[in-house]
Amino acid sequence: MTNITPSPQDTSSTRLSPEEHSPRLALRWRGDPDRLRGQALLRRGHPDPAYARAPTIAIVGTRNPSEYGLRFVREFVPMLRGLGCTVISGGALGIDGEVHTVALRSGVPTQAWLVGPIHSPSPTTHRRLFTEILASPGGALWVPEELEPKPG
DSSP, X not given: OEEEXXXXXXXXXXXXXXXXXXXXXXXXXXXXXXXXXXXXXEEESOOXXXXXXXXXXXXXXXSSOOHHHHHHHHHHHHHTGGGTOEEEEOOOTTHHHHHHHHHHHHTXXXXXXXXXXXXXXXXXXXXXHHHHHHHXXXXXXXXXXXXXXXXX
């Protein structure tokens, strides 16, 4: 896993709270992003093409979040509205669901990238959430085609 953390000298980084010991943002990824190049994706929903050009931020996390993690999502996601960002998460229980819920309440476009199948997404306890995502401006559900069940 690779981490990119803004240094204290980086004037382009922004602290998330005025407290002296506030956390700094870290970007993390695992594996080779070029592996996804050219891979087919299935989409459910009809996001406005303007959202396809908007900056995006992905926020994912544990299925058993701490109060600190929930507070971070509840404070950070609404700040994205003024930036014109679309928020992407995985639709799972925990942080992912909280990200989508807070985005919808805050007027921040949100999309869920699922592990399939696209027409019966899981967890089933998030069916209402998935319906709200699809009904929202810019909302969509995505799944890599290779994860969609094949007939037969």
